[in-house]
Amino acid sequence: MKHIRNFCIIAHIDHGKSTLADRLLEYTNTITQRESQAQLLDDMDLERERGITIKSHAIQMDYMLNGQKYVLNLIDTPGHVDFSYEVSRSIAACEGALLIVDASQGIQAQTISNLYLALENDLEIIPVLNKMDLPGAMPEEVKDQIVELIGCKREDILAASGKTGMGVHEILEAIVARVPPPVGDPEAPLQALIFDSVFNSFRGIIAYFKVVNGEIRKGDKVKFFATEKQYIADEVGTLKLNQLPKDVIKTGDVGYIISGIKEAREVKVGDTITNVARPCEAGIQGFEEVKPMVFAGIYPVDTDEYEELREAMAKLQLNDASLVFEPESSAALGFGFRCGFLGMLHMEIIQERLEREFDMTVITTVPNVSYIAHTTKGDELEVNNPSxxxxxxKLQFVEEPYIRANIITKSEFVGPVMSLCIQKRGTIANQSYLTSDRVELVFEMPMGEIVFDFYDKLKTISKGYASFDYTQIGYRQSDLVRLDIRLNAEPVDALSSLIHRSNSYDFGKKICEKLKELIPRQQFEIIIQASIGAKIIARETVKALRKDVTAKCYGGDISRKRKLLEKQKKGKKRMRQVGNVEIPQSAFMAVLKLD
Incomplete structure (x- = not known):
């Protein structure tokens, strides 16, 4: 055990985690020259295209130091705030963390929040200054920031470059020297923590785990704590670039188990595996349940595909434990699912993965957050869907979730960032200068306001320099109203939204104008209205396609033309009562991009 080191790599987006992980694998000869490629651990096409890590990836390396062989288990983690649940799970399986800071950009919001996650779990932090080969690198200034943040010594900070490979051997030596070996009792009953799982269409569900106490052998009968289900361990092994079967996985090591599990809901991330013959007394603690931040409906385009969509979502949930979904139905869209996501990027990625990995074309409704409604009878209802x-x-008042947002930006952008937050009903709680030109702003603002496009706008006004991170701080009472969109007097439930009374008129007017552009013209006129309760606050009309019925009346009396037009008008009116309006998918998405 004393020759095992478990560590993860944490950093802000684009600070070079995956590139550095590639170098570590190369320098420990875990991969051959032929296998090597950029972002080796990111195995999804989506990750490569966007250049971001979405999933944590575990891999084992062997490293020789002074004639002694060490086993290093590395987990590469995502940097984006929407995937912070992946990071928290990876951290639970490690004893140390490489904190990577870009030498040209310095410390950013996600660096700090991931660092706090690691410190809460008592991990040993090894600070690394990456991208030292860049002409814009400012090593001395960034070192000052790191020393101020962690309180380490300047000489503890390692300088490296994932691109050129500078300083990689020093990092490996520091991992062996500074990261403590795992603690655990090899003689105790088996206790293993599941930190990830994947679905394989040939072998069933594969769970990744870290052995905390005891050992797991091939052919053992094991039990999963949370679900109480029992299985035979058909195959156990360690995670190299490909899975490597072994006879036994001992205390402190990380591995995988294949036991022919078919049902997705039988494996819960954060569950404990134990032995049936010698079970442990309690499960491993320290896994918080995921709290979804953004809710949206996902519906199949073709209602017959509902069951297939359910299957696809269950398989996707295995691979992404932060996805939460439950069935719901809508008058406009039929049967579908109400899904909880950690943020807008997460929602976009899930939608793309459904389309790529499972060939499902889906309609996504307008995202929103969950509210608490207090009725006049004194009941409290949790509302996830505005309808x-x-x-x-019957409504007394509505409470909405608030967040504390930490924004770190350059001092020249403080004005625009403040006005953006105030426009989104935020109140400033704190403003502090980290260095002469870096400011940390703390705002308290409603979660519902940042769901749509807040992050994109923040990036635009700060030229990409602002970094953003948030935590929930509970619910507060607000003057919220439900805005309904009606087509020919029929409300479309998928387009309803809860919105602050002060913004409702502008928002309603904008939606009506947008829908007028997007809904194709029919044989009859379509009336688009925005209403609060019974009060109509905005209206637009899509004119009917007309046929020239008076073409055959050349010359003659005007009353003949009038008669024909009146007859046509009656026909159009009758048509409007029976005709129904199809709303294109672009209309649902356009509501998000109103500005």
Whole structure:
């Protein structure tokens, strides 16, 4: 055990985690020259295209130091705030972390929040200054920031470059020297923590785990704590670039188990595996349940595909434990699912993965957050979907979730960032200068306001320099109203939204104008209205396609033309009562991009 080191790599987006991981694998000869490629551990096409890590990836390396062989288990983690749940799970399986900071950009918001995650779990932090080969690198200034943040010594900070390979051997030596070996009792009953799982269409579900106490052997009968299900361990092994079967995985090591599990819901990430013959007394603690931040409906385009969509979502949930979904139905879209995501990027990625990996074309409704409605009878209802909100006459008040947002930016962008946050109903709680030109702004603002396009706008006004991170701080009372969109007097439930009364008129007017552009013209006119309760606050009309019925009346009396036009008008009116309006998918998505 004393020759095992478990560590993860944490950093802000684009600070070079995956590139450095590639170098570590290369220098420990875990991969051959033939296998090597950029972002080796990112195995999804989506990750390569966007250049971001979405999943944590575990891999084992062997390293020789002073004639002694060490086993290093590395987990490369995502940097984006929407995938911070992946990071928290990886950290639970490690004893140390490489904190990577870009020498040209310095410390950013996600660096700090991932660092706090690691410190909460008592991990040994090894600070690394990456991208030292860049002409814009400012090593001395960034070292000052790191010393101020962690309180380490300047000489503890390692300088490296994932691109050129500078300083990689020093990092490997520091991991062996500074990261503590795993603690655990090899003689105790088996206790293993599941930190990830994947679905394989040939072998069933494969769970990745870290052995905390005891050992697991091939052919053992094991039990999963949370679900109480029992299985035979058909195959156990360690995670090299490909899975490597072994006879036994001992205390402190990381490995995988294949036991022919078919059902997705039988494996829970954060569950404990133990031995049936010698079970442990309690499961491993320290896994928080995931809290979804953004809710949206996902519906199959073709209603017959509902069951296939359910299967696809269950398989996707295995691979991404932070996805939460439950069935719901909508009058406009039929049967579908109400899904909880950690943020807008997460939602976009899930939608793309459904389309790529499972060939499902889906419609996504307008995202929103969950509210608490207090009725006049004194009941509290949790509202995840605006159409579930009780009638205004029965409503006492509505509470909405608030967040504390930490924004780190250059001092020249403080003005625009502040005005953006105030426009989104934020109040400033704190403003502090980290260095002469870096400011940390702390705002308290409603979660619902940042769901749509806040992050994109923040990036635009700060020329990409602002970094953003948030935590929930509970619910507060707000003057919220439900805005309904009606087509020919029929409300479309998939387009309803809960919105602050002060913004409702502008928002309603904008949606109506946008829908007028997007809904194709029919034989009859379509009336688009935005309403709060029974009060109509905005209206647009899509004119009917007309046929020239008076073409045959050349010359003669005007009353003949009038008669024909009146007859046509009656026909159009009758058509409007029976005709129904199809809403294109672009209309649902356009509501998000109103500005």
């Amino acid at each position: 579930d909100l009780p009638d205004p006459s």
